[in-house]
Amino acid sequence: MSAKNPEYDFAWCPGCGDFGVRRALEFAMNDRMVKTELAMENNVVVAGIGCSGNLVHLMEGPQPYGFHGIHGRSLPIAMGVKMAKPDLNVVVVAGDGDFLSIGMEHIGPQAQRNLDICAVVMDNGVYGLTKGQSSPTTELGTITSSTPYGKMESQLNPMDLYLALGVSFIASGYSSKPRELAEYITQGMNHPGFSIIHVQSPCTTYNDTYEVLKGSKAKGIAPGTWYLPEGYDPTDREAARQAVNTAGVPLGIIYNDESRPTLTQKIEDARAVAKPSTAAELIESLII
Amino acid sequence: MASRNEIVVRFAGEGGQGVVTAAELLARAATAVGYHALTFATFPSQILGGPTWTQARLSTEIVRSPGDSVDVLVAFNEEAYNTHEVEVRDGGVIMHDPSFTPTPRDGIKSFSIPFDELAKQTGESRSANMVVLGALAHLVSMPQQYLETFLESRFAGRDQVIKANLMALGLGRDQVKDETPIGDLGTPNRPDYEQIFIKGNDALSIGALAAGLDYYVGYPISPATPILIFMERHLVGEGQFAYQVSSEIEAIGSLLGGGFSGRKAMTATSGPGFSLMSEGIGLSWMTEIPLVVVDVQRGGPATGLPTKTEQSDLLAALHPAHGDVELPVIAPGTVEECFYAAIVAINWAERYQGPVIILSEHSLAERAQNIPKPDVSAVKPETRDIYKGDDGYLRYEAWERSPMPIPGSPGAYIANGSEHDSYGDTTHLPSRHVQMTERRFSKLKLLEDGTFESENTKEPIALMTWGGSKGSTRDTYEALKEEGVNLAWYYTMFINPLPPELLKELRQKELVIVPELNYLGQFASRLRSLGVNAEAITQYTGLPFRVSELGQRIKDRLGSSAARMVKA
Numbered sequence: 001m002s003a004k005n006p007e008y009d010f011a012w013c014p015g016c017g018d019f020g021v022r023r024a025l026e027f028a029m030n031d032r033m034v035k036t037e038l039a040m041e042n043n044v045v046v047a048g049i050g051c052s053g054n055l056v057h058l059m060e061g062p063q064p065y066g067f068h069g070i071h072g073r074s075l076p077i078a079m080g081v082k083m084a085k086p087d088l089n090v091v092v093v094a095g096d097g098d099f100l101s102i103g104m105e106h107i108g109p110q111a112q113r114n115l116d117i118c119a120v121v122m123d124n125g126v127y128g129l130t131k132g133q134s135s136p137t138t139e140l141g142t143i144t145s146s147t148p149y150g151k152m153e154s155q156l157n158p159m160d161l162y163l164a165l166g167v168s169f170i171a172s173g174y175s176s177k178p179r180e181l182a183e184y185i186t187q188g189m190n191h192p193g194f195s196i197i198h199v200q201s202p203c204t205t206y207n208d209t210y211e212v213l214k215g216s217k218a219k220g221i222a223p224g225t226w227y228l229p230e231g232y233d234p235t236d237r238e239a240a241r242q243a244v245n246t247a248g249v250p251l252g253i254i255y256n257d258e259s260r261p262t263l264t265q266k267i268e269d270a271r272a273v274a275k276p277s278t279a280a281e282l283i284e285s286l287i288i
Numbered sequence: 289m290a291s292r293n294e295i296v297v298r299f300a301g302e303g304g305q306g307v308v309t310a311a312e313l314l315a316r317a318a319t320a321v322g323y324h325a326l327t328f329a330t331f332p333s334q335i336l337g338g339p340t341w342t343q344a345r346l347s348t349e350i351v352r353s354p355g356d357s358v359d360v361l362v363a364f365n366e367e368a369y370n371t372h373e374v375e376v377r378d379g380g381v382i383m384h385d386p387s388f389t390p391t392p393r394d395g396i397k398s399f400s401i402p403f404d405e406l407a408k409q410t411g412e413s414r415s416a417n418m419v420v421l422g423a424l425a426h427l428v429s430m431p432q433q434y435l436e437t438f439l440e441s442r443f444a445g446r447d448q449v450i451k452a453n454l455m456a457l458g459l460g461r462d463q464v465k466d467e468t469p470i471g472d473l474g475t476p477n478r479p480d481y482e483q484i485f486i487k488g489n490d491a492l493s494i495g496a497l498a499a500g501l502d503y504y505v506g507y508p509i510s511p512a513t514p515i516l517i518f519m520e521r522h523l524v525g526e527g528q529f530a531y532q533v534s535s536e537i538e539a540i541g542s543l544l545g546g547g548f549s550g551r552k553a554m555t556a557t558s559g560p561g562f563s564l565m566s567e568g569i570g571l572s573w574m575t576e577i578p579l580v581v582v583d584v585q586r587g588g589p590a591t592g593l594p595t596k597t598e599q600s601d602l603l604a605a606l607h608p609a610h611g612d613v614e615l616p617v618i619a620p621g622t623v624e625e626c627f628y629a630a631i632v633a634i635n636w637a638e639r640y641q642g643p644v645i646i647l648s649e650h651s652l653a654e655r656a657q658n659i660p661k662p663d664v665s666a667v668k669p670e671t672r673d674i675y676k677g678d679d680g681y682l683r684y685e686a687w688e689r690s691p692m693p694i695p696g697s698p699g700a701y702i703a704n705g706s707e708h709d710s711y712g713d714t715t716h717l718p719s720r721h722v723q724m725t726e727r728r729f730s731k732l733k734l735l736e737d738g739t740f741e742s743e744n745t746k747e748p749i750a751l752m753t754w755g756g757s758k759g760s761t762r763d764t765y766e767a768l769k770e771e772g773v774n775l776a777w778y779y780t781m782f783i784n785p786l787p788p789e790l791l792k793e794l795r796q797k798e799l800v801i802v803p804e805l806n807y808l809g810q811f812a813s814r815l816r817s818l819g820v821n822a823e824a825i826t827q828y829t830g831l832p833f834r835v836s837e838l839g840q841r842i843k844d845r846l847g848s849s850a851a852r853m854v855k856a
Contacts, residue, residue: 007720008713041700046545056702057713065695066702066712067548070571073541076533080545080553081695083529084503088549088695106541109534267529274524279498280664282522286484288320288658 010054015210017201020175021122022055025091027182030061032089032189040064043089044081048074048098050129052122052201055093064091072102075110078117086264089189092119097127100136100158110194111166113263118188118195122175123158124203132206144206159244159254162196163237169195170240170255174213174225175202180251187253193262200225200249213249228252293474294347295428296355299420300372301364304336310362310417311342312656317421318346319485319658320441321434322476326759328354329654330831331510331595339367346428348477351657352622352759356834359471360427362420364403366390381427381470383420399423399464406459412452422460429472432461482661488626488652489556491659492582493518495630496554498662500669503551504530505542507561510594511650512584515556536561540568540581547577548703550674550694552634556582559592559601562608569643570609573728575703576684576692578637578644578672580630585649587830596830597651599755600806602814605645606784612725616640616735617783619647621758624659625781626652632738632782635670640731641692647783649805651832652756675699682710687723689731738782740790748798749846750776752822754783754811760833761803767839773846775801783811786818794820801825801845803838 012018025045033040040062047053049071056066069077074092082090094103099121110117126144127133133146136156143150162170169191171184181199188195202209215223226248233239240255261269277285299310308329315325325346332338345355357377363369366388373392376382382398384390392398401423407416418439425432435457443449486494493515496504504523506516516532523530529546533539539555546553557565562583572579585601587593605617616636620629629646637644675681675691675698683693683701693699702712707724709715753761758779765777776797780790794800794815800822802812809824816822825841827833 005709005711005713007709007715007717009716010714039698041698042696044549044695054714063700065693065700066704067545067575068702068704068706068712068714069541069544069575070567070705073537073568076538076541077545077548079533079538080503080505080542080547081549082545083531083542084546084549084551084553085696105535106538109538267531271524271526276522276525276528279494279667282494282497283484283662283664286486286490287661288316288483288485 005057008057010057012051012054012058013203013205015204016051017124017175017199017203018051018055018122020178021120021181021199021201022058024173024178024181024185025055025093025120026059026061027178028185028189029064029091031182031186033062042087043091046074046078046081046090046092048072048092048094048103050095050098050127051203052093052095052098072098073106074098075103075106075119079110079115082115082117083263083267086116090117091189092117094119094121096121096123096125096137096158097135100156104136107162107167108165111162111168114168114193114260116193116262116264118185118191118197120185120197120199121158122199122201124201124207125209126203126207128203128206138207157244158198160241162198163240163244163255167196167255168193168257168260171195171197171253172249172251173197173199174249174251175199176210176214177251184253191256192258193260225249225251228254293349294345294351294355295359295471295473296343296345296357297360297362297424298341298343298358298372298375299362299364300339300341300368302336303332303334303338303340305364306417307340307364308342310420311344313417314421314424315344315346315656316485317435317438318344318430319483320438322478323347323473324349324351324658326351326354327654327656328651328832339371341368341372346473348474353763353835354832356836360424363390379470383423397467399467401460401463407456409459410452410455412449412456415453415456418453418456419460422457423464424460425457426461426464427467427469429469432457434476479660483658484661485656485658486623487514487654487656488620488623488648489514489584489654490518491623491626492620492630492646492648493522495627495662496580496634497522498664498667498669499552499631499634500671501552501554501634502528503543503546503553504555505533505539505546506555507533507536507539507557509558509561511586511653512556512558512561512582514653515582515584536564537568540565543579544568544572544575544577547572547579548575548695552578552638554580554582554634556584558584558586558594559588560590562601562604566608569615570611570613571705572643573609573613573615574705576641576728577703578641580633580637580644580646582646582648584653585647593830595650597649597756597832598805598828598830599647599649599757600808600810600828601647602783602806602810603808605647606814608645614729614732614784616642616644616732616785617647618644618781619755619783620652620781621755621779622659623652623655623657624662627662629781631667631669636735638670638672640734641672641689642728642731647755649756684708684712684724684727685710687727687730689734732785736785736788738780738785738787740778740780740782740787742790742793743777744774745776745793747774747776750778750794750797750800751803751842752778752794752800753803757803757805757833760835760838763835764803764833764838764842767835768842773843791818791820797821799823801842803833805832
């Protein structure tokens with residue numbers, strides 16, 4: 001509904017990156033509403049569990065439909081919504097724990113199907129709502145409440161994973177740059193196929209990475225983010241692979257392949273050649 | 289020998305040898321000419337090889353159960369013979385492959401018939417089953433002309449195939465033509481109503497189509513896979529969607545999205561897949577999204593017995609998820625009921641806005657049978673109460689079922705797995721949890737329109753089975769009645785909510801005996817929790833009840849009170 005709902009008692013911590021992501025999503029969806037002249041009810045935001053998932057309750061302005069489901073299953077639910085009503089614009093909002101740990105099994109199948117939805121992944125490298133356990137994107141060796149002797153698993157490179165799984169549109173954004181992020185989300189929503197907008201969205205309470213991402217002249221820390229260079233070709237898969245394996249966080253449209261048909265298209269193709277029978281016809285065919 | 293009006297033929301061999309096809313073909317041919325027939329199949333859990341057997345029971349009367357003893361055994365190999373010879377009744381017949389020489393016990397005849405070699409002579413190597421049927425027809429005095437008529441209609445236009453199969457029939461008959469028939473199936477007594485020949489899974493699938501199903505996702509699992517295959521073929525029209533996903537977790541998630549977006553959504557699975565779906569099913573109850581989950585039960589727990597029958601998922605179906613959840617459950621008991629169960633399940637889901645479970649089972653799913661032709665034009669599909677107003681609506685405001693908004697139209701809300709307020713935002717207010725819990729349970733009241741069977745209701749002791757044990761139990765009931773053991777008969781496929789009038793009557797009984805295929809006595813336990821003095825007769829072999837054994841166990845239970853009930 002909105003942050004003003006008195007019954008809804010959840011709040012992000014001050015400075016949470018998710019505020020910026022929410023703003024970006026509001027920009028993108030409102031722009032879309034104006035450009036398409038379709039009411040906000042033609043959008044569905046499917047949320048995962050965690051701080052990120054609460055975004056669906058905190059959106060201001062015209063309200064889309066929302067689905068705040070169960071942990072890790074935002075992609076299957078989004079698939080159901082999209083395939084049931086392909087005209088809807090379906091956006092997933094999830095965090096690194098929800099999307100990349102419990103929910104990771106669902107990324108590959110949607111990538112291969114090229115399901116026409118846009119997933120916005122808020123990566124803070126930690127489980128925030130359960131108070132600070134390690135997530136797949138937590139750095140190796142980090143001490144958290146669940147890794148008292150240091151995290152034992154190496155840090156996942158999510159965008160390399162998306163590329164390997166065949167996601168057809170990948171963008172990388174930063175929650176402190178909501179206008180840029182809104183542009184990536186818009187492109188992702190317009191992309192014919194499965195798009196993931198991976199966002200650095202720091203957790204001020206358990207994993208404050210603002211300084212690492214922005215850098216600090218005073219402390220002599222170089223910014224951890226960098227923009228893709230002029231002339232970068234997002235249709236070049238090898239270039240994308242190099243970008244996501246370069247130190248720091250690249251910002252921009254990492255990869256874009258518009259050549260593959262979407263699942264919706266493939267279903268329509270099958271429908272064009274199928275010869276389905278009605279219940280009555282099937283029964284007639286079984287008469288003895 | 290006394291004239292028999294029914295016959296049980298068991299085909300046994302290895303998977304891939306056409307054992308199942310033979311039984312179905314025999315049953316189909318028999319029903320095509322006016323007999324009644326039912327098949328019972330049990331498979332090995334592998335693609336090719338492994339011991340398998342299927343039997344067909346043919347009769348001039350309606351058939352309800354697989355039959356206790358075997359009149360004719362067709363053994364495709366020695367192992368099959370060794371395993372099944374003991375089940376052949378005295379005076380029965382064994383037809384076997386010439387690769388071995390059996391020595392059956394006294395009173396059983398055996399014939400060596402080179403099925404494959406004779407089939408090759410016809411030029412159609414796949415006609416081995418027809419060789420068997422030709423021999424069989426003679427042994428049970430089934431007029432050959434019926435089989436010929438059947439072949440001509442089944443392969444209409446394919447003259448070569450007809451010719452080869454007719455030749456195969458003749459070659460089979462010649463093998464046994466000097467033998468005295470072991471029985472007389474008699475003249476078929478074709479019912480005066482139209483019939484179809486169909487399996488349980490197909491009946492359920494067609495029922496779902498008739499009810500307006502337009503969204504199906506599934507994941508392959510025995511014995512539910514045929515429903516997925518059916519839907520992939522037939523649910524592909526405009527506005528329809530059928531799709532194989534990557535797991536049962538994806539299936540239930542996708543189903544939730546489909547139901548949320550206004551579709552009539554269904555999936556079918558079996559025990560392991562049902563367990564994986566439990567969290568999603570709870571979410572469907574919580575968010576009040578209509579959907580149907582078919583659990584075609586097999587032996588459990590864990591991987592259990594994938595290709596055997598059992599009725600052990602009832603408690604899981606009623607309470608699949610954590611928290612305060614109690615789901616509507618419909619358990620068809622016959623192939624015909626599979627058709628109607630699907631219709632009611634979809635109607636119920638739409639009506640109360642939530643998940644409905646259909647409990648089928650292996651023996652029912654794979655059972656091929658002649659049933660009265662369902663009248664699709666009489667099916668009344670229900671559609672949910674959809675919100676059609678302007679903005680400002682709060683879906684969960686009422687304490688009872690209320691209209692459901694659909695994305696794309698005004699009335700935006702959040703379907704939320706957390707406890708929620710009237711809009712769907714998360715809340716922890718005690719008063720809201722009370723309201724929403726009572727709202728969710730109140731909707732079950734909308735589903736109390738189930739029907740039930742009752743007979744002999746003045747008797748103080750009742751027999752009431754459920755699901756796929758209906759046929760065997762009904763046959764047992766009839767047999768006991770002939771012996772003078774009188775019981776009341778009750779049956780419904782509406783397991784939850786039970787029809788209120790039925791529950792009222794059951795509560796008045798001294799004892800309700802519940803035959804069911806599980807260890808715990810799950811339905812009896814459920815009935816006891818509802819105030820019925822129910823006691824289970826259980827079996828957990830992976831096979832259906834045998835009528836003779838069930839009858840004996842009922843009499844044993846009745847003990848001295850049976851003497852009182854037998855009327856001299």
